[in-house]
Amino acid sequence: MRNFSWTYFTMTGNVESFLLYKEMDQFPRTEELGAFAGVDDEPAAVAGAADDSGSL
Known part of the structure; x- marks a missing residue:
């Protein structure tokens, strides 16, 4: 965006x-x-993904 705005200005x-x-x-x-x-x-971990308890 920075390069575009400079090129457009020139x-x-x-x-x-x-x-x-x-x-x-x-x-x-x-x-x-x-x-x-x-x-x-x-990416952020899904809630409970690291939980090995087996419950959803």
């Missing part, structure tokens, strides 16, 4: 796209994080 001169670019620049890039912020790499 092609059109649209100020709102530049403001979006600057707003996106305030947040760390996903490449630097390695993944989306706040999202776990592994």
